[in-house]
Amino acid sequence: MDRPELDALLTREGLALLDTLDPVQTAADVARVVSRLRAAGHSPELVSAVVGQARLRRRAVAKFGELAGRMLFTRAGLEQATRLPVATHHAERMRAAGVGRVADLGCGIGGDALAFAALGIDVTAVDADDVTAALAAYNLAPFRPGTTVAQGLAQDADLSGVDAVWLDPARRTAGHAETRRVTAADYSPPLDWAFGLGERLPTGIKLGPAHDRDALPAHAEAQWVSDGGSTVELVLWSGALARDGVRRAALVLRDGAAHELTAPADTEDEPDRPLGAFLHEPDGAVIRARLVGDVARALRAGPVAPGIAYLTGDAAITSPFVQSFRVREILPADPKGLAKALRTRGIGTLEIKKRGVDVDPAALRTRLGLRGDASATLLLTRVGGKRIAVLADRV
Known part of the structure; x- marks a missing residue:
């Protein structure tokens, strides 16, 4: 636009x-x-x-x-906006910390600001793009006069009178339609400035979930968030918005419920073990937060191989932090042998998942020539340097 x-x-x-x-x-x-x-x-x-x-x-x-x-x-504004259920959790943390007014710097079309305002928090919203700021002002109009929107740079915003800052640095080129990702060195505002702000004021900084973990500030709580099975963001919380003793967190939102793992640091992985009666796939937020070890211990399970985020064990238990599968059998891993085995079993509907192997599930599905009324899940991975194909059923 x-x-x-x-x-x-x-x-x-x-x-x-x-x-x-x-x-x-x-x-x-x-x-x-x-x-x-x-x-x-x-x-x-x-x-x-x-x-x-x-x-x-x-x-x-x-x-x-x-x-x-x-x-x-705008098309770009919608693509980059925080999902409302996720934004609501941001707002709930702000409210729990006693925030009365928050500065939303880089507000975009106002997704997070809407959640803040809906929970009774006054908002000073700022965006560098004039069209985007105008759309944010329209979207936030029902919450005036407690919410204001201005066009300008985050670095120039007047932060007097605010209790906390929400900051979503621009991680793509400017524009309202086609944009492209930029490197962390080109974020706007610069990350050094954003991290410095987080040391002075209670701050939430939204980043991509794959952000370099070695570049995270030591003073902040790092929370990875997944929604509906997709890992959507990493938020760095500082000051009164960070929780005592928490430096790593995985928040999993699924089917209207929220589940969270927290730890003071990355947790130690369990030793790998032979394939058991169950396979568990940890949620992406758990993997990013490096809390797979805690989940494995709760499930009495361990990884199928070092560096592979599939857990296996014999206990008939699951958790909201994993997708669980009951193992049927191991099938041939080569496409020709696999296709024959699946046809013999009458499997015409197949969910294909993979970890640690270079496989295109769509291309493999075409080669398998599936026929039959039965359904199953196929998990492809690598154990001991060898590719394996595990036929399983969702728990």
Whole structure:
């Protein structure tokens, strides 16, 4: 979205037209709606803006639920926005720490700020991009006057009167549509500045989950977060927002519930062991936080091989920090032998998972030529330098 489109959209006519628009899902829908609106005399800028917003609102339901129907987005802003259930946990931590006003620096379209404001926390929101800041102001309008939005650099924000800072450094190039990742050295604001701020004020800094662990500041609590099975972020908490004695945490959000592991440091792994009756796949947040050892001990399990994040054991127990599978048997690992074994067993529906092996599950599925009414899970991994294929059932 460019400035002329934004100016056309943020009018009584533009917003009313957006709210009355028919669903826009397919390319045919787009062509039909654009033709109708242009024939009705609407400007190209307004037509482009409302059709684009209709499509983005539909996509945004996955992150914002019903709230998406009253929000405005850019494509890049939606892609980079925090999912609402995750943002709610950020806000709950702020509220539990007694934060009354938070500065949201690099607020984007306002995903986190919405969660802060919804829990009664006043927000000073800042974004460097003028279009993005304008959309954030629209999205946060119901929470005025306690919430304000301004366009500017994080480093120039007035932090007087705030109790804490939420900071989401830009990790991609500027733009509203196509963007690309940049290296940590090019984040905006710079990480050195952000980490220094975290030593002066209670701060939450959102980073990508694969951020270099060796570059994490020693004073901060590092919390990896997964939502619905996807590891979505790493947050560094400092000051009053960090918990005593916690430096590593894995927060797992799944099926409306939250589960968390915490530790003062990375935990020691269990020794590897032979394949048992069960295989467990730790959640990505647990792996990133290096808390797999704690999960293994709770399950009375150990890794199938050094450096492989599949746990195995004979105890019929599971946990919210893993996906568990009951082992049926080991099958031939080569595609030809595997295909024959699966056809013999009548398996036509197969979930394929892998760790430690270079396999394209989609290409393998095509080669297997699956047929039959039975279903199973196939876990491909490497043990003792040899590839193995484990046929199993989800617990």
